[in-house]
Amino acid sequence: MLDPRLSKDTIAAIATPPGDGGVGIVRVSGSRAREIVRAMFRPARETFTDFRPYRLHYGHVTDADGTVLDDALCAFMPGPNSYTGEDVVEINCHGGRAVLGAVLQETLDHGARLAERGEFTYRAFMNGRMDLSQAEAVAEMIHAPTKAAMHLAQVKLSGLLGQKITELRSRLEALRAQLAVAVDFPEEELECLSPEQLIGTVEGVRGEIGSLLKAVDRTRAWREGALVVLAGRVNAGKSSLMNALLGRNRAIVTDQPGTTRDYLEETLNLDGLTVRLADTAGIRATEDAIEAAGLEMGRELMDRADLVLLLADGTAPVDADTLDAARRIGPEKALAVLNKADLDTFDAQNGETLKAVGLETASVSAKSGDGLDRLSARIRERVLGNAGQPDPDELAPNARQAAVLAEADRELAALAGDTAAGIPYDLLSVRLETACDVLSGITGEIAANDILNSIFDSFCIGK
The missing domain is CATH 1.20.120.430 (tRNA modification GTPase MnmE domain 2)
Incomplete structure (x- = not known):
């Protein structure tokens, strides 16, 4: 089947994110873009004759019966000096779903075709407005x-x-x-x-x-975000630590062991660095099939993680399961966290066995928040290593x-x-x-169609 992106049809799509908003944009590109929008636009000024390039024109968008759909500001950008290299008209109207849907449908009724994913940028690439690396950078932006x-x-x-x-x-x-x-x-x-x-x-x-x-x-880590996994025995305080780092109750916390059977994932911002924080099922032997599946997921996450926070209860000696996990993960990827530093029975010496296998240790209280700022700073440092903030002019493929x-x-x-x-x-x-x-x-001078399709299929429809 011929890829629709290879056609020269005039295309249209909603260019703003889905949902309700103050302003929404319907973008139309192709040889008939100005003709199509002109047919559905009622200008506010009687002196209006046609769209002038690079000017905002105020008026109303109407349907085939002349019923007003919405107020609108229309901008015409003639090719080849437009985003796609073709004639482009953007209709700025209110950002409600019904409004945008009605305006888009009207462009389709007048002869436009609904754009494929990434088709506007694809046309920009095919028309020489940008090379393939620039097209990919649009999605990355x-x-x-x-x-x-x-x-x-x-x-x-x-x-x-x-x-x-x-x-x-x-x-x-x-x-x-x-x-x-x-x-x-x-x-x-x-x-x-x-x-x-x-x-x-x-x-x-x-x-x-x-x-x-x-x-x-x-x-x-800056481009994709870092994966930080919370691991450790049941009731070591993984869910409590997750809630404390997030500053809200996301994970269920009870005295009953095995509360987390799957894994939870949330996003955390550490001074500009995006971290995906994952709370995994507690490490222990189990015959429960669901919990065992959760433990296997946890091991897979640890293998993919940029950093594993290996939690231990600081009020008791480190158990064999936690030591085995420490040896398996290794000091390069693991940071041992002794929890419950607020209790009188807490003893930092309990972490010596983890230090003996090469792990760095940190003491915190997920309940009181003591040590959380230091831990957050250390997570950021460990994830970034010696890289620090990237150079603003750095080329990073x-x-x-x-x-x-x-x-x-x-x-x-x-x-x-x-x-x-x-x-x-x-x-x-x-x-x-x-x-x-x-x-x-x-x-992109030499690029197979399947490569181009995989790149542009990752775009949203309106870009």
């Missing part, structure tokens, strides 16, 4: 969980990542040209590229690819782009190895061509 993530997306939206990839490809393309000379004119006395020079240039490009890949890991860069790096590493082994230049040029083609997948 929309979904940015932190201000830092927003800035990182803005850098890519400005085109800097695309420019960097283009520059790296240009250096590799220059190598291809030099290899072609060496292959086509072997008998000529030409200043040809030596194997050492070839390897040096390739390694230089690999070094810059490596820097981009390091930025992926360094900024991941997303997961797809990182996979492409890693593939190109593997091809270039093999090229350097083949060069050192004395492989003929005509064979080396094949690897060089492959590396160039792989890199072009980031900017």
Whole structure:
């Protein structure tokens, strides 16, 4: 079946988030955009003849019977200097669902087609208004969980990542040209590229690819948020600690063990860093199938976590199950938390066995709040490591782009190895061509339809 995004239809969609709001926008793009909106727009001024570019025109949107649907401000942006590169009209009206639905339906009744997911940005990409890295940055801007993530997306939206990839490809393309000379004119006395020079240039490009890949890991917590898992024996205070960190009662807290059978997840903001806080089922032997499934989910979460808060009751010696969990998780990922510091029977020495297996420990009282600020600060430091706040101008590829860069790096590493082994230049040029083609997948010069579909299908319908 032909992808509707490949058509030249005039498309329309609600461009603002679902729900009720003060203002909503219906966006129309395509060759008939101005004609369609003009047919349903009743201007407030009698002198109005047609939409003027880049001006807001006040009036009313009406249905086919002339019944007023809503007050509206309409803006016309002619192509190619619009978001999509086509004629675009945006209808600004009240943000109620019924109002927006009625206005959108009217555009469809006049000949527009409902836009597919990401189709406005897809058209911007296809019409040369942005490269593929910029198109992906649009979605990253929309979904940015932190201000830092927003800035990182803005850098890519400005085109800097695309420019960097283009520059790296240009250096590799220059190598291809030099290899072609060496292959086509072997008998000529030409200043040809030596194997050492070839390897040096390739390694230089690999070094810059490596820097981009390091930025992926360094900024991941800012771009995606960090997963912090609460683990420990039943009644160690995991749910109480979750509630205390959130500042509200989210998890059920009782004296009965095994209250949490599944896992709970909530979002916490730690000084600008978004943390996904997950409260898991208490560690213990059980024959209850539901609780056992919850324990297995907890183990899977711990494996994926950026940090595990391993809770222990500070009023008693650490039990064997908690020590086993500490050894399994390891000191790099685990932070031991001794709870119940408000009780007279609390003894920080109970944490020595956890320190003995390499874990950092912290003492808190989930009930009184003592030590929570210190713990929150330490969670943030542990998640970020030495990365800290990202540079506002840092180029940080997303997961797809990182996979492409890693593939190109593997091809270039093999090229350097083949060069050192004395492989003929005509064979080396094949690897060089492959590396160039792989890199072009980031900017979109060469991109399969299934890749494009997977990218734009992740967008909302109105973008």
